[in-house]
Amino acid sequence: MNINTVKSTYGYIGFIPFAVLSITPWITGGYIGEIAIIFQIAYGSIILTFLGGISWGWRDDQPQQKKNLSIGILYSLIACLMLGLIYLNMILFALLISIISFQSFYYFEKSTYDFKHKHEDYQKFRRMLSLLVAISFLISTAYWINPYSNPLN
Amino acid sequence: MEIQKQLKSHGAWIGKWTFILAATGSAVGLGNIWGFPYKAGTNGGGAFVLIYLGCILIIGLPIMISEIIIGRKAGNSPINAMKNVALESKKTSMWQIVGWSGIFAGILILSFYSVIAGICLNYIFISATSSGAISSPDQFSSVISSPANLIMWHTIFMVMTALIVSAGIKDGIGRMVKILMPMLGFLMIFMVIYSMINGDFAKALSFLFAPDFSSVTSDTLLQAMGQAFFSLSLGMGSIMAYGAYMPKDQKVVGSSFTVASLDTLIAMLAGLAIFPIIFAFNLEPNSGPGLVFVSMLSAFNQMQFGQFIGPLFFILLSVAALSSSISLLEPGVAYLSEEGILSRKRSAEIISFFIWVLGIGSALSFNIWSDVDIISGKNFLDSMDFIANQILLPLGGMLIAIFVGWFMKESLIKDEIGNTNNAIYLMWRFFVKFVAPLCVGYIFYRQFF
Numbered sequence: 001m002n003i004n005t006v007k008s009t010y011g012y013i014g015f016i017p018f019a020v021l022s023i024t025p026w027i028t029g030g031y032i033g034e035i036a037i038i039f040q041i042a043y044g045s046i047i048l049t050f051l052g053g054i055s056w057g058w059r060d061d062q063p064q065q066k067k068n069l070s071i072g073i074l075y076s077l078i079a080c081l082m083l084g085l086i087y088l089n090m091i092l093f094a095l096l097i098s099i100i101s102f103q104s105f106y107y108f109e110k111s112t113y114d115f116k117h118k119h120e121d122y123q124k125f126r127r128m129l130s131l132l133v134a135i136s137f138l139i140s141t142a143y144w145i146n147p148y149s150n151p152l153n
Numbered sequence: 154m155e156i157q158k159q160l161k162s163h164g165a166w167i168g169k170w171t172f173i174l175a176a177t178g179s180a181v182g183l184g185n186i187w188g189f190p191y192k193a194g195t196n197g198g199g200a201f202v203l204i205y206l207g208c209i210l211i212i213g214l215p216i217m218i219s220e221i222i223i224g225r226k227a228g229n230s231p232i233n234a235m236k237n238v239a240l241e242s243k244k245t246s247m248w249q250i251v252g253w254s255g256i257f258a259g260i261l262i263l264s265f266y267s268v269i270a271g272i273c274l275n276y277i278f279i280s281a282t283s284s285g286a287i288s289s290p291d292q293f294s295s296v297i298s299s300p301a302n303l304i305m306w307h308t309i310f311m312v313m314t315a316l317i318v319s320a321g322i323k324d325g326i327g328r329m330v331k332i333l334m335p336m337l338g339f340l341m342i343f344m345v346i347y348s349m350i351n352g353d354f355a356k357a358l359s360f361l362f363a364p365d366f367s368s369v370t371s372d373t374l375l376q377a378m379g380q381a382f383f384s385l386s387l388g389m390g391s392i393m394a395y396g397a398y399m400p401k402d403q404k405v406v407g408s409s410f411t412v413a414s415l416d417t418l419i420a421m422l423a424g425l426a427i428f429p430i431i432f433a434f435n436l437e438p439n440s441g442p443g444l445v446f447v448s449m450l451s452a453f454n455q456m457q458f459g460q461f462i463g464p465l466f467f468i469l470l471s472v473a474a475l476s477s478s479i480s481l482l483e484p485g486v487a488y489l490s491e492e493g494i495l496s497r498k499r500s501a502e503i504i505s506f507f508i509w510v511l512g513i514g515s516a517l518s519f520n521i522w523s524d525v526d527i528i529s530g531k532n533f534l535d536s537m538d539f540i541a542n543q544i545l546l547p548l549g550g551m552l553i554a555i556f557v558g559w560f561m562k563e564s565l566i567k568d569e570i571g572n573t574n575n576a577i578y579l580m581w582r583f584f585v586k587f588v589a590p591l592c593v594g595y596i597f598y599r600q601f602f
Contacts, residue, residue, distance in 0.1 A: 147351070148352070149354065
């Protein structure tokens with residue numbers, strides 16, 4: 001198994017909790033649905049911290065790497081903010097920030113010099129995974145704002 | 154050799170996705186959009202979906218693969234394709250009757266389909282301007298009671314269809330499906346997101362997918378088999394005609410699987426777009442075709458931004474109808490032009506005119522001819538529907554499966570099917586030889602008894 005296949009396998013396994021936690025509320029509703037969304041945001045914040053951290057592992061001598069380090073820290077801080085928003089019961093904001101963060105991290109990674117020279121399979125995998133995660137948060141957002149399913153109604 | 158060159162002169166799809174988009178466009182139509190979700194919801198939800206998927210695998214896919222194999226092998230319209238492949242298999246050229254039956258069925262279906270699609274076009278404007286002062290049932294009655302109105306929209310729809318088909322495979326159908334199908338996908342996703350945010354989505358999910366095996370009866374099985382057969386545009390020559398333009402290096406089995414999957418996905422998305430709105434406004438989900446023109450309009454009249462969402466919904470329906478209608482016209486046009494009887498443009502004009510004239514009968518069946526009895530208590534439109542959908546299509550589909558399963562030379566099949574996994578090939582052979590003809594025969598039998 002080549003390294004890109006290994007990365008994509010682990011990546012898609014990591015997506016499973018996002019998928020399950022975004023579908024669960026629509027099936028169960030009520031309190032379990034609410035908990036599933038909170039778990040999804042918490043899991044997302046862990047992954048986003050990890051993504052922010054990987055920018056520190058990128059090649060030091062690639063162009064603009066100093067700037068990349070700062071941007072990477074920013075994503076880890078956003079992940080902390082998401083957890084804080086859960087604590088403050090601002091779930092909708094946390095969901096919207098999650099959608100924007102995962103999508104924008106992909107564009108950030110895509111803009112780096114080394115990403116453009118990575119294998120085509122890896123590039124496709126990153127694009128697909130970011131899209132799927134954003135869709136999973138979109139599904140949860142819809143559940144949260146839908147007047148028939150919002151657990152706060 | 155010269156004749157052969159002339160017969161294969163229609164051109165070919167550019168890129169492997171053009172065939173998939175065109176065949177999916179042919180399969181996804183009005184009946185598919187309102188029919189599948191409705192049948193799923195009233196026949197056991199998830200249980201029906203599972204049975205339907207099984208029926209797609211054992212009936213729909215085997216016949217679709219058979220049609221593509223015949224079409225691509227011959228590279229001709231369905232009539233000549235059946236004739237040539239039968240002759241190459243050392244069988245009688247009488248098999249061309251299957252091609253004739255498909256083209257005839259396509260013409261009859263398009264004659265009334267165009268009238269209904271015309272109503273969809275009309276509803277784009279009605280839903281944009283409706284204030285709710287007239288109730289949606291009254292609105293629908295007023296639309297269908299006016300022969301001039303129905304004929305005008307039927308004419309507009311037929312002109313659009315004829316213009317696309319007359320422009321040819323590459324510049325007409327190929328180009329349009331690359332515009333229409335992404336547009337259909339985009340509109341569908343937009344409608345689903347809208348319903349997910351504003352409609353009773355959880356109830357719709359439960360209605361469509363919660364499995365209720367206690368509702369499954371022999372009738373459910375029949376409904377699932379019928380849906381699997383009719384929703385893929387089989388037996389009418391459309392898939393065979395489109396298969397004729399498929400590049401030789403494209404995989405038949407994989408492409409068929411993609412088309413069937415997309416068709417099912419769009420049908421499910423349609424359910425997720427329509428039913429949350431229906432449930433949110435406490436409307437009846439089992440109102441059949443009236444669901445689209447009466448219930449949905451009523452919901453759009455009541456909802457916020459209804460004058461924006463309503464037209465988008467009816468544009469979606471019109472796009473689905475147009476992508477299907479071009480596939481209904483194509484087989485006949487391909488036949489006349491490849492035989493050198495008329496040019497492609499002239500063929501499209503003549504056949505469309507003939508269909509337009511037939512369609513007037515269907516338009517009048519909604520009003521002044523509603524009581525005219527053509528076939529045992531059926532008015533003109535119902536009679537066309539009866540001949541095409543209940544007789545010609547099942548008969549055509551069954552004969553195609555019998556021909557490929559029992560009479561077509563195996564070397565010709567293997568030429569087209571290529572390097573497919575042997576287990577998949579053997580399974581397909583079994584289904585097309587035994588299962589598909591028996592199941593379609595059973596559908597045919599149950600239509601009458």
